Amino acid sequence: MTKTVLIVYAHPEPTSLTRQFVIETIATLEQQGHTVLQSDLYGMNWKATFDQHDFPDRVDNDRLSFVQESGHAYSSGQQTRDVIAEQQKLLAADAVIFHFPLWWFGMPAILKGWVDRVFAYGFAYGYKGQGNRYRYGEGMLKGKRALLSVMAGGPAEEYSARGINGPLEELLFPITHGMLFFPGMDALPTHAVYGTGQLSKTIVEKEIAAWQRRLKHLFDEKPIPFRHQNGGDYQQNILAKHIAADKEGITAHIDN
Ligand SMILES: Cc1cc2nc3c(=O)[nH]c(=O)nc-3n(C[C@H](O)[C@H](O)[C@H](O)COP(=O)(O)O)c2cc1C
Numbered sequence: 001m002t003k004t005v006l007i008v009y010a011h012p013e014p015t016s017l018t019r020q021f022v023i024e025t026i027a028t029l030e031q032q033g034h035t036v037l038q039s040d041l042y043g044m045n046w047k048a049t050f051d052q053h054d055f056p057d058r059v060d061n062d063r064l065s066f067v068q069e070s071g072h073a074y075s076s077g078q079q080t081r082d083v084i085a086e087q088q089k090l091l092a093a094d095a096v097i098f099h100f101p102l103w104w105f106g107m108p109a110i111l112k113g114w115v116d117r118v119f120a121y122g123f124a125y126g127y128k129g130q131g132n133r134y135r136y137g138e139g140m141l142k143g144k145r146a147l148l149s150v151m152a153g154g155p156a157e158e159y160s161a162r163g164i165n166g167p168l169e170e171l172l173f174p175i176t177h178g179m180l181f182f183p184g185m186d187a188l189p190t191h192a193v194y195g196t197g198q199l200s201k202t203i204v205e206k207e208i209a210a211w212q213r214r215l216k217h218l219f220d221e222k223p224i225p226f227r228h229q230n231g232g233d234y235q236q237n238i239l240a241k242h243i244a245a246d247k248e249g250i251t252a253h254i255d256n
Pocket of ligand 1: 015101
């Protein structure tokens with residue numbers, strides 16, 4: 001079955017490792033017969049800051065409430081054109097792949113700004129106008145898959161279970177759980193390349209081959225088993241006592 005995949009990427013330099021991976025993603029997916037949509041954030045000169053210019057028609061001109069204005073702009077069809085275009089791409093996509101370099105243990109500001117602006121009230125939160133009723137596994141983007149492809153300068157050991165940086169999957173929990181699973185998407189385990197500062201050509205080729213193999217399973221790989229808000233594990237949005245009784249923090253929200 002051919003699918004539609006949106007690639008969102010945040011790197012201005014065509015020869016960067018990030019962009020080399022983007023090229024491979026497009027080629028591999030197209031070879032598989034999939035339709036590829038792209039959001040080249042630097043190329044589009046994406047406006048990264050979420051501000052008053054996002055709301056040309058305000059409910060309240062005296063005080064800027066982002067949530068209120070976001071909901072109003074979304075429901076009244078008055079969002080900016082760039083935001084609407086990205087939401088349309090997301091709705092058309094069966095999977096979304098994000099390519100970015102790890103900057104200060106997170107995503108570059110331009111990509112965070114894409115999330116801030118595109119994930120509007122009514123679209124990615126406040127689904128059906130019902131506050132937090134539908135989220136973490138439910139929402140507008142349910143049924144779509146999401147995958148992060150991350151380039152990290154630090155060595156893999158420093159991101160291992162006891163490594164000084166902390167495990168990468170935990171560092172990226174705000175993205176996989178808080179931004180992707182929150183509006184309903186199934187987040188796949190993150191794909192990372194480590195030690196990017198000193199990779200030989202041979203290693204880069206190996207990493208690209210590993211990424212191509214990974215991409216082949218985009219639609220059948222098991223997602224990170226985050227617990228669903230409305231799946232019975234939570235009581236008033238707190239984990240029930242008998243669920244992951246020996247765990248606290250981030251890992252308790254993963255069912256494995
Ligand atoms: C602003 C900035 C912040 C960075 N923060 C991190 C970091 O938190 N962890 C890390 O491992 N590498 C970090 N790095 C190194 C980048 O991850 C590295 O430059 C990148 O993976 C190289 O890939 P590229 O060729 O696609 O740019 C940072 C680099 C920059 C410029």
